[in-house]
Amino acid sequence: MEVTKRNLVLTFGTPAKTEELITISSPAETLSGTQVKEAMTKALGSGAIGENVQANSIVGAKYVIQQVDAIDLDEA
Numbered sequence: 001m002e003v004t005k006r007n008l009v010l011t012f013g014t015p016a017k018t019e020e021l022i023t024i025s026s027p028a029e030t031l032s033g034t035q036v037k038e039a040m041t042k043a044l045g046s047g048a049i050g051e052n053v054q055a056n057s058i059v060g061a062k063y064v065i066q067q068v069d070a071i072d073l074d075e076a
Helices: 033-046
Strands: 002-013 019-025 057-069
Touching: 002 033, 033 057
Parallel strands: none
Antiparallel strands: 002 019, 002 057
């Protein structure tokens, strides 16, 4: 059985030169770059991004697509 997973990974920068990642599982496939950037800007403005150091910049966004193929262990 083959399964394809699609995630949207948002990357934010911190003053400490580290990165904070947010992964969104199964995002809408119709999102434009402008929509993603607007959402990232709002998230950054909320002050909620960053575990140890608050994020202060947008680094980028990317789709990560993973294909998983199960192995049939009963196959001769």
